[in-house]
Amino acid sequence: MSTQLSTTFTTTLALVEQFQTALTTPPATAAESAKDAKDVEALPLLTASATALRAHVTKLSLLAITSPFTHSAIGTVLRELNESVLPSLVTAALLITPAQYTKAFQTEVLGLAKSVLTELLGLVREVQRVDDKKEQEKGAKESDLTKAEKEVVTRTTGRVWDACDVVIDVSQKGVVGFVMRRVEQWRDLVRDAVEEIEEWDPEDDDDDFMDELLDEDEKGQKDEEEDDEEETAALNEHKKLTLRFLKPVAQVYPAIINNRLKNAGNAPLASSTGIKTLESLMVNLQAVPDHVDEAAGGLYEADFERSAEYLQKTRKCAAKAVDLVMVPWGAADDAPADKFTTWAKTWLKVVEEVSKAIDEN
Structure with missing residues (x-):
């Protein structure tokens, strides 16, 4: 045996x-x-x-x-x-x-x-x-x-x-449940990034930088010590614009979860078009947290051009995601608007206006 x-x-x-x-x-x-x-x-x-x-x-x-x-x-x-x-x-x-x-x-x-x-x-x-x-x-x-x-x-x-x-x-939980879990994870990443930017104070960064310089050469730096009010003001302005832009972006995730994924059942899987839509939805929503991190990095380093570049990439992906699920699963493009469709159209207009402000600055 x-x-x-x-x-x-x-x-x-x-x-x-x-x-x-x-x-x-x-x-x-x-x-x-x-x-x-x-x-x-x-x-x-x-x-x-x-x-x-x-x-x-x-x-x-x-x-x-x-x-x-x-x-x-x-x-x-x-x-x-x-x-x-x-x-x-x-x-x-x-x-x-x-x-x-x-x-x-x-x-x-x-x-x-x-x-x-x-x-x-x-x-x-x-x-x-x-x-x-x-x-x-x-x-x-x-x-x-x-x-x-x-x-x-x-x-x-x-x-x-x-x-x-x-x-x-x-x-x-199936495919839709899997997608929901992933979208929730990306939502949390965007929320964390927004909270981090909210807590960031450009003036504290300036103070820390000056303290380091004073520690290195106290006598030489004391004579040159002065607050760069113009740069701090610019940082605060870009922080304000960045948050004004990112908060609507963060709203995309719960809106899609609650209106297009929760209780969707197998409707997204009923056709090859629905499958492709899910694929593209995940690709775009997954890209947003990475773009937000890059935009935040540019802001912290006072690289406003880099920050604006990644905010526009963020906008492109978020807008694509919203557009993909503008109408309910399986509905024709000219189907009557539902609650999410109305919200999405308003959201696109708001984000477009905020994006203009970022480009101007």
């Missing part, structure tokens, strides 16, 4: 590594086969397989740390993993294609599935070590695992659970 179990361990480890490779470089045939699959199949299959994997590793863990060590029971769990659970998990992940679920969601799922397999590898190897220990004790009275040995197995099992839970959460 021990030889048979050893072979099963080897098979499981080799299979997991092969599946990791498959997820790293999905074959072109996977995308073709997915075209024939119903949209509703991949995510439920992903949920079910991750749930089954979680249950199986629980059994595997308990069998490994509980005496007596039963080779046949552990072999059964491993064979079930090899023959059904793992193939189902990988198949589900490969059915997530850009054409049906967006490239970003595919990348997320493939990465999460690989994480599950990586953690599973760790657990299987730990159980294999337990098996090796029991083999060495063969013929003698079998001893229980030490507390430390048991903790290693349970800790490794916990990591597999966590990885499975993330996959289950993502698959149950």
